[in-house]
Amino acid sequence: MSKVLIVAEHLDGKLNAATAKCVSAAKALNPEAIDVVVLAADPTAVAAEAARISGVSKVRAVASEANAHALAQVQAPQVVRLAEGYSHIFGPSTTFGKDLMPCIAAILGVSQVSDLMAVEGSHTFKRPIYAGNAIVTVEAPAGSVVVATVRTASWPQAEHGGNAEVEQVSVDVPLPSHTRFVKLSAGSSDRPDLQSARRVISGGRGVGSAENFKIVYDLADKLGAAVGASRAAVDAGYVPNDMQVGQTGKIIAPELYVAIGISGAIQHLTGIKDAGTIVAINKDADAPIFEVADLGLVGDLFQVLPELQAQIP
Template sequence: MSKVLIVAEHLGGQLNASTAKCVTAAKGLSPESIDVLVLSDDPAAVAEQAAKLAGVTRVLTVASAANAHAIAQVLAPQVAKVAADYTHVFGPSTTFGKDVMPCVAALLNAPQVSDAMAVEGPRTFKRPIYAGNAIVTVEVPEGVTVVATIRTASFAEAARDGSAAIETLNVEAAVPTHTRFVGLAAGSSDRPDLQSAKRVVSGGRGVGSAENFKIIYDFADRIGAAVGASRAAVDAGYCPNEMQVGQTGKIIAPELYIAVGISGAIQHLTGIKDAGTIVAINKDPDSAIFEIADIGLAGDLFQILPELQAAV
């Protein structure tokens, strides 16, 4: 039987929703147990949140001053030590997971399944390649630990009605000192987080300028949505990198996605393929975005968006 260890992603005492999605993926294995590992300087609050995830057997906490910040080279040796008793180690395919999990795989001398989007069997998974234009089935050899990052856009969050036990671990692992935390530079916003938001409004090159992006922010605020952008908009300096949606940005799966002034380049479509309802607003009726949109509005965004905002 499979035993799954999930590395929890958290920040500021809050468990990231990506962890709940990893639990859902783990359930697809019908495992003997699903344990969540919380590494922090003070893991109590995060552990309580993880314990409520339906399907979780135990929450394991490792408290150490070294774990105050999510540094892959510090966390990975501890994860590898704990993982010795497990057949599978999962982490989210987010910035956090993409940083930590390859280090874990290397320490376990195991191949990594990256961006798993479906669980086909105990050692068989599906993952996208070629910007999502093809789906490949990969199989992990017998005799090695299955290390995988989970494509969070492909799985729903586990319910929060569980009551798993919380246990404290003392992990003896050599923590390197050559990598040190210097500081965290992060944009602050009152809007929902882009990767977990139920509604997202994104602007593209068609918005025209950074000043014009205000129309996107205003509409997003009206409907309580997160704000994203195409790569073209980011490259043009309309908005910062952390807002980019697409293959080289964030992969998202909101219930509602509104693309404003976005033509629909393949790298952008890769990032929104799992969205529930896609609405496209573009003055060019032949834009590629209309081919995948559920609702398409061909016209001037500076006329259509204020009308929509007034209507809601």
């Protein structure tokens, strides 16, 4: 039987929703147990939140000042030591997971399965390739530990309602000193987090300038939505790169995605293909975005958006 260990992603004492999506992926294995490990200076609050995720058998809380900041090189040896006896180690396919999980795989001497989007068997999975244009089936060697990042856009959040045991554990393992924390630079915003928001409004090159992006922000505030951008808008300097949606940005799956002035390059479509409803606003009727949009509006965004906002209470 499979036994899964999930590495929790958290920040400022709050559990990232991506962890609950990893639990959904783990459930598809029909495992004997799904445990979550929380590494932090003080894991109490995060561990309690993880324990409420339905399907979690146990939460293993590791309190150490070395875990005050999420450094992959420091956390990986601890996870590997704790993972003895587990058949699978999962982490989210976020910036956090993409940094940590390869380190874990390297220490264990196994190949990582990236962007796991479907489970076919205990060691057989589906993942996207070629910017999401094709889905490939990959098979890990039988008997080996499976280290995988879970494509969060492909899995729902596991519901809350569980009451798992929280176990305080210590890990005695040499930690590397060649990597150290310098600082965390993060944009502050009152809007929802881009990767977990139910509604996302994104602007592209067609918005024209950083100043013009205000029209996108205004609509997002009306709808209580997060704000994203295409790579073209980021490269043009309209917005910072942490707002980029797409293959080289964030992969998201909101209930509603509104693309404003975005042509729809395949790299961008990769990041939104799992959205519930896609709405496109573009003055170019031949823009590729309309091929995937559920609703499309051909028109000048600077005329359309004020009219649209006027209709929103």
